[in-house]
Amino acid sequence: MARRLLSRCGQWVFAMAAAALFAGCATLPDEAPRLPTRAMAASADTALGKIALASQPDPDLSGFRLMPGGDFAFDTRIQLARRAQRTLDVQYYQVENDETGRYLLRTLRDAALRGVRVRLLMDDLYTSGEDELLLGLAATPNVELRLFNPFPAGRGSLLRRFAASLFDFGRVNRRMHNKLFIADGAMAVAGGRNIGNQYFRRTAGENFLDLDTFVAGALVPRLGALFDQYWNSIYVRPIQSVVASELPREELQKRFDTATGPDTTPPPPKPAPNDLLGYSPMAEDLNAGKLDLIWALAEAYADSPERVIGKTASYGGVPLLDVDSVRYNVVEQMRRARSEVTIVSPYLIPGEAGLEVMREIRRRHVKISVVTNSFAATDEPLVHTAYRRYRPEMLKLGADLYELSTTRTRRSVRLGLFGTSVGRLHAKSAVIDRQILFVGSMNFDPRSETHNTEIGLFIRSPEMARQTLKLIEVLKQQGAYRLRFAGGRGESRIEWISEEEAGRTTVLNEEPDSDFWGRTMLELLAPLTPESLL
Known part of the structure; x- marks a missing residue:
């Protein structure tokens, strides 16, 4: 883990240094106009x-x-x-x-x-x-x-x-x-x-x-x-x-x-x-010649390609809500929730705006459950440094927080990762009130919100929602740790809990499946990580 952190940080520093030394003014060549082509029905x-x-x-x-x-x-x-x-x-x-x-x-x-x-x-x-x-x-x-x-x-x-x-x-x-x-x-x-x-x-x-x-x-x-x-x-x-x-x-x-x-x-x-x-x-x-599918009403959204130049809708210089963006529609569905919201995101950095949405729906006693990668499971350790800043506040709000375990996923028969060295979470989904399923490419992080373009489907089907929650429950029970405060809600120290075979409970007081040097590097990098670029 320490080697992976050092490698990523070393690459980033080297890239910036090389850029400063060798940067040119390369531009794309002019291109002749193209006739548009369209999808076939x-x-x-x-x-x-x-x-x-x-x-x-x-x-x-x-x-x-x-x-x-x-x-x-x-x-x-x-x-x-x-x-x-x-x-x-x-x-x-x-x-x-x-x-x-x-x-x-x-x-x-x-x-x-x-x-x-x-x-x-x-x-x-x-x-x-x-x-x-x-x-x-x-x-x-x-x-x-x-x-x-x-x-x-x-x-x-x-x-x-x-x-x-x-x-x-x-x-x-x-x-x-x-x-x-x-x-x-x-x-x-x-x-x-x-x-x-x-x-x-x-x-x-x-x-x-x-x-x-x-x-x-x-x-x-x-x-x-x-x-x-x-x-x-x-x-x-x-x-x-x-x-x-x-x-x-x-x-x-x-x-x-x-x-x-x-x-x-x-x-x-x-x-x-x-x-x-x-x-x-x-x-x-x-x-x-016959499809066995679940049929339902659904919508799809994708961010504008003009995000590549940072363009957003505005009037008189004032930004407007981008109602066709994936993030906007996910957040709106969360705000309309009446009973529960379940989120799965491999890279999770809610930011202050995301926390405010969680506070808003928790004030209405809407249950929140979140599944993401642990430090050991993530392939982006720098993202984890930013995510850690929000863990205590999410737990204080009463959110159920789960982190994927590389050890538990390898042992799980139903998750099917035998023979692999590491199991990582990459799915991006959300279930609202057991009625609406979001599935797409969007992570709950700043990069998906402002830098990358994304696509997302919103499926209005209790059956699709049920199937997704079933998959998530398998992930929670057989592949993840549940997080809690060590001494109740008033303490900041976090514990990782898992229910093992024969009813045995495992309690960890440090980042699961990690080593001392990896955790040390995490502490050193945390204050230096530019959250807006993650």
Whole structure:
């Protein structure tokens, strides 16, 4: 843990020093105007469209299925890509160059070779060193790959990118965190997962506990419109306008084929017969021609791409409420709660505004339950330093606070993380009054509120809410510690409590699963952490 903290801090200090020494004035080249393209509507002329339309009981309803298991979540994306006949619209913050990422990219390439229009939109933050791979995909007929808020220089490493953009830091620090996958305008997947081994439990190291939802019905056209809002934005560039290559198209295609071939990119294992909620793989529904979904009213929101320049709605210089932002709508649902609010967020920094919302609903005796990562479970220790500042106040308000335990998740049969070194929380959701489910890409932290763009779905379904609470309860009981004050509400010292087998209770007085040096570094860094940048 100490090594991880030192590594992250050392990288940050080194990056700032390098930026100060080597910063230039790199800018993006001018780009010719582009004609906008639009999402395609579902049609019974496609297999997916026919199934979706036949399964929908009412034109105003949307169908959903939660996917807590990584094997089901990835297989669903692959099934949709393989069965698409007209269009695939794919939007991700991160697509890693590992077995999972390359397999998805190759599946998109194969779809394009069948004549499917593929529009792939990626944030440019984590594409360092991957230009040749991405250019190879973009060289495929019917594929267009665009980058959100691209870096103008330093393509080989993240350090060089920021060094070359020091005087443009306010722009390049703002990223597209959305995750969305739409097939033939008929079916979609949205939620918290990026594309990489650790998001689908395919590593022996650090794996994420995450949550996606499958979507069909009335909400899919709205998701397509939100995708178009980004795709046609002036802050998005075709990769060829950002990255120069002297290789001919045929050579780029050949190198992509080699990089994503079976020698380096084996197919993923088949999903289990049933997931934690009892569902079978989505392929069985698609083969049968009928979707087994929960149908409900729902809305979807996404932050404006103009957040990249810090633009917010205003009148006469006075900021206005951004009623279409994900954060605004989550907070409004919380404020309307009558009985209980349950929040799951891997990176949790409520800030004073968030605390005030909690105070407001606690004054009405609304129960608050929060699940987040412990110090040992988080992959962002600096975020944890800011989160710690708010723990005592949340506990004083009477919130039930839980932190994920790396030790307990590895031992849990139902969480399925055997063989991994660390289990981390990455799901982002909220349940309001056991009636409304929020699931999306937004964390409850300053970065999601002001720096990153996000997408979120609001599903008005007691059944979807019940299923999510069931998953959260498993997480609390088998993978987390409950926090409390050591001597009651009047003391500031915190204890971590877990109920083990045979009714045995474990009580810890220090950050669980951590060592002395890690906790020491946490104490040293806490006063220095710039909360507004986390």
